[in-house]
Amino acid sequence: MSNPLLDTSDLPRFDAIEPQHAVPALEELIAAHRQKLAALLDDPNARDFQTLVVPLEEMSHELGRAWSPVSHLQSVLDDPEWRDAYNASLPLMTEYDTELSHDKRLCDAYQAVMDSMPADATPAMRMLVKQELRDFRLSGVALAEEEKARYSEIMQELATLRASFDQNVQDATDSWHFQTSTRSDVEGIPESVLKRASTDAAENGANGWWFNLDYPNYHAVMTHCGARHTREMFYTAWSTRASDQGGHEEWDNSENIEKILSLRHEAARLVGFNSFADYSLATKMAGTVAEVTEFLTELAGKCRKAAQKEIDEVRSIADGPLEAWDVAYYLEKLKQQKFAVSDEELRRYFPFAVVKRGMFSLAEKLYGVSVQEDQGVSAWHDTVHYYDIRDSQGAILGSFYTDLFARNGKRGGAWMDECVVRKNLDGEKKTPVGYLVCNFPPPDADGESHLTHTDVVTLFHEFGHMLHHLLTQVDYPSIAGINGVPWDAVELPSQFMENFAWRYEVLEECSEHCETGAPLPREIFEKLDASRHFGEALSMLRQIEFALFDFRLHAGFDPASGAKVLETLQQVRDEVAVIKYPAYNRLPHSFSHIFAGGYAAGYYSYKWAEVLAADAFGAFEESGIFDVETASRFRREILEIGGSRDFMEAYVAFRGRKPTLDALLRQSGIGKAA
Ligand SMILES: [Zn+2]
Structure with missing residues (x-):
């Protein structure tokens, strides 16, 4: 075998693999797989787990193993040839993937396997086929011709709208800058950030400092800059990007948001879900819209008192009334006063x-x-x-x-x-x-x-x-x-x-x-541990605000009344927030995670996973953190199972009950205040 990428018998031969191997190897492999797949689908006897699913698993294992070094090497090597090879191979992979997920005959074949599943089939076998059928359903492949055409039209339109959303955020961000030669405007900003700003000034033919509106600059100013007017200016620019308040009509995302929400809703209905939130939950551990809403509301309720306490403490050291652009700054000040441990130490x-x-x-x-x-x-x-x-x-x-x-x-x-x-x-x-x-x-x-x-x-x-x-x-x-x-x-x-x-x-x-x-001395550890949780209730509440907004927007969409984006945001803030937001704040218009990225009706997952992790660790706190029996139960019920079981059932088998919020609240010190 002359192309080392095609040798998938053992570990990748990193000493022999070269960028020029990528495209030919993948082309050859995919062509061979297309033939094998066609033969399987033509063979009416290949309709049970052993004759259909096992060969398909073999094929996807082989392709994944050949692809892995290509995608890995382009990300760890500074080599334009690898980047080119990757960029040339990626479309081959995605095209083949799309082809499979839209193959109606393949979908029917899996259905036949499911229908004739023998009584002694293992839960893993059933789960595998069930997941395949679920993914076929979500790709719209099982729809009747007319609906199928509409579904794929929606998907294409959504892809364009998401790209446009992102582009507007990018353009609005790129168009803004702040230049100053006055020291007091930039007081407190870390030297490394200032150094970059002065290089940027020189590059733009200006004096002093030149700040773009990228996240590192925004974050540095909001957290460290002592000049209140500078913070306010950055905050205003940041929170009005790509909106009707941003001063650039051409980058206003308002219409994109409306269209995205309406098309998502339509697509979800086409494949038989009530809302896009239900559609999103089809691939998640959380069961129902009500379960997620309850989870977020309960967590918010438990955090609010602690967050109020934190904000009161912040307010007590602020020099004037506490505005949205002051919170991070004074929080950082307090943290430095109380628990600073230097990274160098x-x-x-x-x-x-x-x-x-x-x-x-x-x-x-x-x-x-x-x-x-x-x-x-x-x-x-x-x-x-x-x-x-x-x-x-x-x-x-x-x-x-x-x-x-x-x-x-x-x-x-x-x-x-x-x-x-x-x-x-x-x-x-x-x-x-x-x-x-x-x-x-x-x-x-x-x-x-x-x-x-x-x-x-x-x-x-x-x-x-x-x-x-x-x-x-x-x-x-x-x-x-x-x-x-x-x-x-x-x-x-x-x-x-x-x-x-x-x-x-x-x-x-x-x-x-x-x-x-x-x-490490215990005193240093204790400072470190205290700083870990400082301001935690406030930041948790903010994450919940984002998550609740995202989830409600997708769960409650009604085509008759439109998206109601700002109303929903206001409602959520009235219920949850302890910080007053200025009326011009347009969080949704640059919320790329949910409108351009993959987190739509899924932003809650950050908190969900945190709760699970804390609750699972709680079992170790109860039995001793090195307890071998708890660890082996965790290994058996969680680490070993992959996607072969219902995850909530597996979790309950490990923990003896469903996850609760208590461990996270206790570990983060919020429980005490609440
Ligand atoms: Zn991770």
Whole structure:
């Protein structure tokens, strides 16, 4: 086999794969898959799980495995050729994917499998087919011809409207700037931000500082700038972007919002849902519109008193009446006064090697596994390492690459991605493999990277995703690991792991002062812990406000009366907010998450997953955070199941009851005030 990307028998051959391999490999593979699929659909005998679903699972596993290095390498290598190869391959993948999801014969074949499912079929088999049929329904494939045509017209129109929404936000943001040469206008803004602003001024042929309206600038000004008029100016510009208040009619998103909501509603009705909120919930753990609404309202109710207390404290140190553009600034001031711990001080306690050792040993303690490096595996960079996770008998459960340090051209942020998904089909078994990618500071002169505590939390978070991917015991790739897991539960294993990075017993094992070798002192930890929750009720309430607005807007849409966007927002704010918003505030017009991104009627998921993670960790708080029995129950009921079971049922099997808000409120200190 001359194209190394087509060799999917083992790990990707990173020492041999080149950008020019991508397109030919995927073209060849997809062509072969099209033929195999046609043969399956033509064969009337291929209509049960073994003869239809298993070969399809094999195919998608193979394609996923070939695609994985292409998508991975373009994000971690600074190589224009890889970017081009990726951009040329992506359309092949999406086109094939769309083709499959719109294949009526394939949909009918799955239906035939479901109809003839034998009595001894496992729950995983049933769940897999059920999810496939659900996705076919959501893609409109099962509709009659006329409705189907309308459905795909709506989808196309929505894609255009979403792009236009985003473009307006971008244009409105880009058109604004603030230039000043007066020191007092920028008082308090961190030096790094000012430095960039002065470079931008020079580039624009101006003196002093030149600020664009990007998020880092906006955030820095709102949090740190002592000049009230500067904060107010930024706030006004930011909160009126792409709206009727923004002074640029051509970028006003009002009409886009109306159209998007109306088309979403129509599409949801076509495929048999009451509203777009119901449609959104079809792929989520939360069951009903009422359940989500109740969840958000209850959480808001429990936070409000604590948030009021926080805002009163903020008001007590403000120099004048507290306006919307003052809150973040005084909150930060209070936090600095009360709990400041410097990142530089923390870095001395968290050399990367020590953090890694402590984190691996935590996984070993909890799950009875062992994590060992395998140095014989080829990779894409010399700072990349490869580890195996083994069970107590020494058998490999899964493996992962780590690529943890920032370098030029590597995509920013931190993530976990799949390299190989677990499968066990027709006696052929593959253990899962993943990529753990972060952007920590590269090793110093002493050869060690020094992390802040925020970095430590990030590492735990991504490792939580990794354990979810690697510890799965599901045989079918499309519902193994993180696949087929409801969208609002995917962050449970990661946020759950974060909680351990906030426990002194764990940090003690993860820290070692770079000169004295002493672990993190308890006093520093306590300050850190207090600062974690400072202002939490206010920020939680703000997230709830966004979520409730998003959800109500989509659940309550009525074609007869239109979207009622601003009325809904006002209603939500009247119920929830403790901060007074100026009348010109137009949050919806730049709320890209829900109007351009994938969070429509799903913004609540952030809080939902947080509640789950806190409640799951609560079980460990009750039994002792290293309790092996609790950990093995968590592994069995949550980490191993992928998308093979109803997630709420699985959660109840772990916890003995449905999740409650108490743990999150207690852990964040809100419970006490309420
Ligand atoms: Zn995550």
